[in-house]
Amino acid sequence: MRLTKDVVQKLLDMNEGFEKTTYSRDRNFKATYHYLIKGGKLLVRSKGKTSWSDSNFDNTKVANLEQTRNFLRKAIDVLKTEGIK
Template identity: 55%
Template sequence: MRLTVAVVQQLLDQNDGFEDTTRDRQKNFTIYTRYRISDGELHIQESGNTSWADSRFSNAPRVATIEQTRRFLRPRLGSLKTDGIE
């Protein structure tokens, strides 16, 4: 499936409420990224910590760009509703 702007928008509209979380763990750093489809947009929120006790962070949710949205959708196409989309 080719993820044109129109196809991406259809996927976002059909999958309102879909959520996923990823974790990236490195030597002294862990980041959790929460993805949520809402109102036809992909929202991304990151939080994490380092090995220091007082080094936790949580960023405010932001709307993903079209490229970030494509990178999110492509590996999850099997989990999303794709009825009527070619």
């Protein structure tokens, strides 16, 4: 499936409320990424910390088109795709 701008929007609209959580851990870094499709957009919440004492972070943002495409490519097997070519 080719993820054109129109196809991306159809997938987001069809999968309203879809959630997925991923984790990342490295030597001095730990993060949780929570993805939520809401209102025709992909919201990404990143929460974690690094080795610095004041380095906790908790950010929420709307993913841009390229970030949304990358997410959809990875999650396409569990998303609703009926009728989309």
